[in-house]
Amino acid sequence: MLTKSSTELVRQRNSVLVLSVLRRHGALAHTEISDFTRLSSATISAITTELEKAQIIEKSEQQPASGRGRPRVLLRQRRDCGYLIVVIISSDAVQYSLVDYAGKLIDRFSEERSHDPSGAVRFVAAVRAGLLRILDRSKISQEKVLLISISSKGLVNSTEPVLVWSPIFGSDQIDFESALRPEWQAKVILDNETLLVAAALGAREEMVKGADFRSLAALSLGHSVGLGIVRRGNQTGQEISAPNFGHMLHMANGGLCRCGTRGCIEAYAGFYAILRSAFEVPLDTIPAKFVPVAELDKIAAKARQGHRVPAFAFRQAGLALGNGLSRMLSLTERMPIAITGPGTRYYDLLRQGIEEGLGQSHIVRMEGMPEIRVVADEQILVFEGHLNRALSVIDEDIVVSGVQ
Amino acid sequence: MLTKSSTELVRQRNSVLVLSVLRRHGALAHTEISDFTRLSSATISAITTELEKAQIIEKSEQQPASGRGRPRVLLRQRRDCGYLIVVIISSDAVQYSLVDYAGKLIDRFSEERSHDPSGAVRFVAAVRAGLLRILDRSKISQEKVLLISISSKGLVNSTEPVLVWSPIFGSDQIDFESALRPEWQAKVILDNETLLVAAALGAREEMVKGADFRSLAALSLGHSVGLGIVRRGNQTGQEISAPNFGHMLHMANGGLCRCGTRGCIEAYAGFYAILRSAFEVPLDTIPAKFVPVAELDKIAAKARQGHRVPAFAFRQAGLALGNGLSRMLSLTERMPIAITGPGTRYYDLLRQGIEEGLGQSHIVRMEGMPEIRVVADEQILVFEGHLNRALSVIDEDIVVSGVQ
DNA sequence: GATTTTTTTCTCGACAGTCGAGAAATTTAG
DNA sequence: CTAAATTTCTCGACTGTCGAGAAAAAAATC
Numbered sequence: 129m130l131t132k133s134s135t136e137l138v139r140q141r142n143s144v145l146v147l148s149v150l151r152r153h154g155a156l157a158h159t160e161i162s163d164f165t166r167l168s169s170a171t172i173s174a175i176t177t178e179l180e181k182a183q184i185i186e187k188s189e190q191q192p193a194s195g196r197g198r199p200r201v202l203l204r205q206r207r208d209c210g211y212l213i214v215v216i217i218s219s220d221a222v223q224y225s226l227v228d229y230a231g232k233l234i235d236r237f238s239e240e241r242s243h244d245p246s247g248a249v250r251f252v253a254a255v256r257a258g259l260l261r262i263l264d265r266s267k268i269s270q271e272k273v274l275l276i277s278i279s280s281k282g283l284v285n286s287t288e289p290v291l292v293w294s295p296i297f298g299s300d301q302i303d304f305e306s307a308l309r310p311e312w313q314a315k316v317i318l319d320n321e322t323l324l325v326a327a328a329l330g331a332r333e334e335m336v337k338g339a340d341f342r343s344l345a346a347l348s349l350g351h352s353v354g355l356g357i358v359r360r361g362n363q364t365g366q367e368i369s370a371p372n373f374g375h376m377l378h379m380a381n382g383g384l385c386r387c388g389t390r391g392c393i394e395a396y397a398g399f400y401a402i403l404r405s406a407f408e409v410p411l412d413t414i415p416a417k418f419v420p421v422a423e424l425d426k427i428a429a430k431a432r433q434g435h436r437v438p439a440f441a442f443r444q445a446g447l448a449l450g451n452g453l454s455r456m457l458s459l460t461e462r463m464p465i466a467i468t469g470p471g472t473r474y475y476d477l478l479r480q481g482i483e484e485g486l487g488q489s490h491i492v493r494m495e496g497m498p499e500i501r502v503v504a505d506e507q508i509l510v511f512e513g514h515l516n517r518a519l520s521v522i523d524e525d526i527v528v529s530g531v532q
Numbered sequence: 533m534l535t536k537s538s539t540e541l542v543r544q545r546n547s548v549l550v551l552s553v554l555r556r557h558g559a560l561a562h563t564e565i566s567d568f569t570r571l572s573s574a575t576i577s578a579i580t581t582e583l584e585k586a587q588i589i590e591k592s593e594q595q596p597a598s599g600r601g602r603p604r605v606l607l608r609q610r611r612d613c614g615y616l617i618v619v620i621i622s623s624d625a626v627q628y629s630l631v632d633y634a635g636k637l638i639d640r641f642s643e644e645r646s647h648d649p650s651g652a653v654r655f656v657a658a659v660r661a662g663l664l665r666i667l668d669r670s671k672i673s674q675e676k677v678l679l680i681s682i683s684s685k686g687l688v689n690s691t692e693p694v695l696v697w698s699p700i701f702g703s704d705q706i707d708f709e710s711a712l713r714p715e716w717q718a719k720v721i722l723d724n725e726t727l728l729v730a731a732a733l734g735a736r737e738e739m740v741k742g743a744d745f746r747s748l749a750a751l752s753l754g755h756s757v758g759l760g761i762v763r764r765g766n767q768t769g770q771e772i773s774a775p776n777f778g779h780m781l782h783m784a785n786g787g788l789c790r791c792g793t794r795g796c797i798e799a800y801a802g803f804y805a806i807l808r809s810a811f812e813v814p815l816d817t818i819p820a821k822f823v824p825v826a827e828l829d830k831i832a833a834k835a836r837q838g839h840r841v842p843a844f845a846f847r848q849a850g851l852a853l854g855n856g857l858s859r860m861l862s863l864t865e866r867m868p869i870a871i872t873g874p875g876t877r878y879y880d881l882l883r884q885g886i887e888e889g890l891g892q893s894h895i896v897r898m899e900g901m902p903e904i905r906v907v908a909d910e911q912i913l914v915f916e917g918h919l920n921r922a923l924s925v926i927d928e929d930i931v932v933s934g935v936q
Numbered sequence: 937g938a939t940t941t942t943t944t945t946c947t948c949g950a951c952a953g954t955c956g957a958g959a960a961a962t963t964t965a966g
Numbered sequence: 967c968t969a970a971a972t973t974t975c976t977c978g979a980c981t982g983t984c985g986a987g988a989a990a991a992a993a994a995t996c
Binding site for chain 2: 131133134135137138141145165166167222286290293299361369371372374375377380381385387388389390391392419430447451454455458459460461485488489490491493494
């Protein structure tokens with residue numbers, strides 16, 4: 129549905145545009161902002177003085193003039209304009225990071241997670257305590273925290289910060305909005321972890337390729353299997369989604385998955401699944417909840433030595449991933465695939481299966497094999513994705529609500 | 533990538549908005565346009581006088597005043613402002629329709645298609661002749677044709693009017709842009725047929741539910757299998773896509789498909805595939821190119837009488853569709869599914885398989901069975917989708933280029 | 937038949953935004 | 967000390983939207 133436009137909307141959008149180039153390129157002078165945004169110098173003056181009055185940006189210290197002419201006055205975000213807390217939930221720990229408005233990390237710590245399966249309620253309490261702790265350590269006033277950005281593996285509601293399904297809590301939904309609302313007036317957003325990886329990789333690609341960038345998928349391999357897709361929208365920036373890839377159907381009536389369904393991709397390609405087939409346990413046995421990575425390393429070593437059964441287990445995993453990816457490509461478009469997560473250390477064993485699985489589909493036969501690259505540092509990408517997303521959300525909120 | 537906004541952009545968008553409500557609701561008075569668009573009366577005056585000067589809309593004849601007060605002056609599109617040619621390519625014919633700017637059908641005819649498989653070049657020549665013929669019959673000047681909107685089954689390039697893969701021509705690509713450019717200066721767009729069905733259904737839904745409408749998938753069953761997905765974008769209207777669903781992998785190393793790959797959904801659910809399994813022909817035999825519907829009707833009759841083998845053929849088809857739909861839902865979100873096309877006449881036989889196939893996935897077990905409805909009149913929906921899309925493209929082009 | 941009421945359309949002035957041009961500021965080069 | 971170079975700021979012109987009220991035109995009322 130189309131909606132009306134007005135001149136104020138123009139100002140809002142251009143203000144957000146100015147903030148976004150400031151974010152992308154760091155402190156900039158008047159002229160540079162004008163160059164990047166293609167807005168006239170007069171407009172930049174109007175917008176920046178407004179933002180300065182609203183205490184969102186500031187003129188930086190006079191730096192030694194380099195070159196002749198009137199020295200530049202650099203503009204940058206005011207660090208103390210607002211703060212962001214990033215919460216990264218992983219299978220064995222929760223990491224809290226406090227970040228200022230300029231994206232600089234101020235404080236960070238991790239807390240172990242108890243693997244109490246009945247602990248959705250206790251877990252929420254732990255997160256609340258963790259948030260209060262990082263706030264307390266920093267001596268920042270609570271109102272200054274504008275956004276809490278949370279990520280987890282699993283399935284996330286697309287409009288509200290509700291964890292719909294997760295590897296640990298299953299269908300015990302967690303609504304972070306209502307859990308944090310009494311204590312915090314900050315906005316709360318929740319994203320799938322692999323979606324953030326995809327977003328970060330997409331942003332990097334766009335830096336390099338510019339308008340040539342079209343789309344990209346990130347596949348995260350570990351105890352569970354995650355997928356994030358980022359695509360350039362028709363006009364409005366990037367569009368990202370995190371499908372329920374790990375639990376997409378690989379094979380009807382196939383192996384039993386942790387989720388209770390049969391034949392999920394994860395039931396072939398998750399760490400526990402690889403372990404299960406390597407030990408030739410029947411595929412309908414209830415799988416182990418957690419698998420020490422050392423255990424899997426042993427199997428991988430055997431496979432690399434040429435033992436047939438463990439090699440077959442990795443191959444089966446690769447096939448499931450390849451088939452699944454081919455289905456994803458059938459439903460979207462040809463795009464490069466970046467593989468991340470702890471499972472990348474077994475990529476040598478998975479590769480053949482993945483490629484064979486991809487090759488079994490019409491789309492790959494027709495358009496050719498998609499580019500596959502292995503990307504380490506999943507943790508860094510997750511954090512980078514958090515910052516990209518969260519800070520631009522903050523920019524928008526500040527302009528819409530703050531500058532009158 | 534964000535881009536700058538300006539006051540002229542505001543006018544453009546609001547002009548398009550005015551044209552779009554005029555399109556949706558027919559001839560409207562000044563006041564009504566103001567109500568629908570939420571623009572002030574003064575703005576409506578400014579915009580409509582501009583559009584009237586540009587000969588895009590006109591004041592309608594004074595209608596007998598109904599009620600007191602100053603009588604309304606209805607505004608409507610000028611029919612002769614521009615024309616649209618709709619070309620619907622189906623497996624056995626090509627239908628040409630000439631439509632005026634108000635969406636009224638002026639002329640229509642169909643031409644049989646030769647089933648010459650080597651005939652991609654000949655086919656393009658036939659389309660060019662068909663276009664000239666409908667133009668000639670109408671005595672409209674060629675410059676007045678602003679848009680040629682083409683649809684076909686198969687896979688379409690998302691940015692250019694290139695048919696990448698089709699059931700009839702296979703991978704012999706057809707680039708309609710370059711084929712028509714010398715003769716026509718009209719814009720050329722090409723869409724997958726089922727995408728248009730989805731777009732039309734989505735528009736209907738949006739009429740009823742308004743902002744509540746989220747998303748919808750259209751599944752077209754026939755000689756081939758098509759899928760169209762329509763989803764409400766974050767702001768900018770609807771987002772539609774036509775994935776390569778018929779040739780998504782159903783089962784690795786499965787039955788041989790017309791496309792040459794093994795295990796496509798179509799190799800189980802296309803008409804030829806149902807015929808093949810009903811006659812217990814091995815699944816690796818090269819399938820018949822075309823199957824008379826009467827033949828399939830016979831098989832359906834036997835299945836309804838309780839014969840096991842033909843019933844099993846339909847059940848297998850349903851399973852393939854259900855599994856495929858469940859995969860699509862895993863990659864997107866829960867959405868209603870509308871089934872169209874000639875295959876709907878066998879829905880009673882397919883239904884159980886579809887539901888079982890859906891039920892085998894995690895997503896359906898968790899979120900429940902999606903709503904499935906059967907929608908007849910595929911032809912009407914295709915045409916409706918053409919009009920929806922094409923006329924709004926014309927509106928936009930006219931405003932961007934025409935009104936200075 | 938004249939006047940009032942009602943409804944719709946049009947017009948005017950106020951206000952918000954962007955832009956180009958040129959003035960002002962400020963440093964380096966000569 | 968002056969001229970050149972470079973950046974920032976300011977002013978007037980232009981385009982856009984909006985609210986209020988004038989103008990138009992028909993029905994209702996006296």
